Amino acid sequence: MSTAPDALHAERHRAVASRDARFDGQFVTAVHSTGIYCRPSCPARTPGAAGVTFYRTSAAAHLAGYRACKRCLPEATPGSPEWDVREDVAGRAMRLVLDGVVERDGVPGLAARVGYSERQLNRIMTAELGAGPKALSRAHRAQTARTLLTSSDLPVADVAFAAGFASVRQFNDTVREVFAVTPTELRARRTTRPVVDGALHVHLPARAPFDAQGLLDWHALHALAGTEQVEVDDAGRVTSYGRVLDLPGGAAWFSASAAVPSADGRGTGIDLRVRVTDLSDLPTLVARVRSYFDLDADPEAVDAVLGAVPELTGAVRRVPGIRLPGAVDPHEIVFRTLIGQQVSVAAARTAQTRLVAALGAPVPSAIAPDGLLFPSAAAIASRGHEVLRGPAARVDTILRVAAALADGSLVVDAGQSLDELRAGLLAVKGIGPWTADYVALRVRHHPDVFLHSDLAVRNGAQELGLPGSARELSLWSEQVAPWRSYLTMHCWRPIIDRATATTVPTSTTTAAPAARKDER
Secondary structure: OOOHHHHHHHHHHHHHHOOOHHHEOOEEEEEOOOOEEEOOOOOOOOOOHHHEEEEOOHHHHHHOOOEEOOOOOHHHOOOOOHHHHOOOHHHHHHHHHHOOHHHHHHHHHHHHHHOOOHHHHHHHHHHHHOOOHHHHHHHHHHHHHHHHHHHOOOOHHHHHHHOOOOOHHHHHHHHHHHHOOOHHHHHOOOOOOOOOOOOEEEEEEOOOOOOHHHHHHHHHHOOOOOOEEEEEOOOOOEEEEEEEEEEOOEEEEEEEEEOOOOOOOOOOEEEEEEEEOOHHHHHHHHHHHHHHOOOOOOHHHHHHHHHOOHHHHHHHHHOOOOOOOOOOOHHHHHHHHHHOOOOOHHHHHHHHHHHHHHHOOEOOOOOOOOOEOOOOHHHHHHHHHHHOOOOHHHHHHHHHHHHHHHHOOOOOOOOOOHHHHHHHHHOOOOOOHHHHHHHHHHHHOOOOOOOOOOHHHHHHHHHOOOOOOHHHHHHHHHHHOOOHHHHHHHHHHHHHHHHHHHOOOOOOOOOOOOOOOOOO
16 A cells, blocks of 8 residues: 555654644644544644544545534635646636536536546545535535625525525525524624624635735726726825626626734635626635635745745745735636736726726626726627727737637636646747736636746746746746746736825726736
8 A cells, every 4th residue: 555645644644643723724634533624723622643544525524424513613614725726627627617617507517518427537536535516515615605604794594595505494404503603692602893884894714825916016007997996095195996797697896905814814814895787606605706706725834935935035025925926717818918008007907998888897886886897798799899909910810719718618717627728828829928828827716827928927037037028938937836927927016016005096096017927
């Protein structure tokens, strides 16, 4: 028998014995004597190594007959960073499970998205993750239910449907089975008091350290009037970022601000205000916001690798826990990237705002007064020629991509592997490597994409004392794999900081130029 499983068991037991919170959300500890499972940092006495089993997912622990610990609440942890890294079938499927595909399309729909039969997919996920798609989806619903019960004022029956359960009875049974308490008892542990402002309030945890301000600044500097909103304090510091988005059940809105953590790092993350047309869209919205703010990253692992390189030690010390900006709408990222090629951020935002004003669908005032959704691929394919400006080749590319996305011949979503996503984009005439890689960084949220040809990245790299040419910089970056996407963010950071310092933000804030280059 291979010694690898024993070595992994011993490594995880050491993490549990040290109550290392870095591993919360990456695996759970099932205690044989009590029949419960815990997060690695649970303060309870650590059982001996022979008395525990480690499961990669809580769903696997559920299936084995264990219940969640009432003391450490393992469902209240950030998610695993593993899903951003894994390119295999199980990883691709798990990203789609978290986005709510099983609730919307069932296991057949999930299997079709990853190109396998239901039977094959169930076998693969059970072997890799300890549970099949249904069990993983059920565990995700339970986690959403716990979040809503303990951090919102939604009526219990509304929580059931918002978490994706088909009935209140199914919801009650699942909560009792997983948490060994009733939904009402779980609600009694509410960690925040309801705020009556017409929005649903939810806290989304993240691992410390967490550079929330950096992401708020990033999104604010790219914000589009009508679709996105930014709030600032008297000193001009961005305090919250909000936007509208289209979900399967209709339009939705969220506003995110940095949570204030306790001295031990508990509470680190994002405080979210939400309005949705259909409560069943809430888990999907939460999953997309988690990606948008990179809440499931492992910052200590990233900072350990980057900070060990002498040229980056100072940058990591200045900005610990730097994060990647994700995507709430993959198609939107594609269009914004194409429009932003070879122009400044300010010029790109002007063109994108014009597109939103002309083709964006209005949002119900109950969701966001005067809100406009970013135009759909079908709308851009049909009427984009009336609005888009610039070189004819670029406009043709945007219209070509819009038509392909609209008819399904081009697929861009988080369920794809990195190679699959890049290959699909590069097959389109007019799309070069920079565009494909930037979309991969945002949509796939892949941690190891380095935009070495980006002019702003190269300029920022030179400020950090890194090589200036694209080729030399690309070769140099290999020493910090598999975290080169975070190197990209450190290279961009000086430009973001200067833009933030010299700009007086308004509802859509003004950005300083940051040119980009697409290798054709």
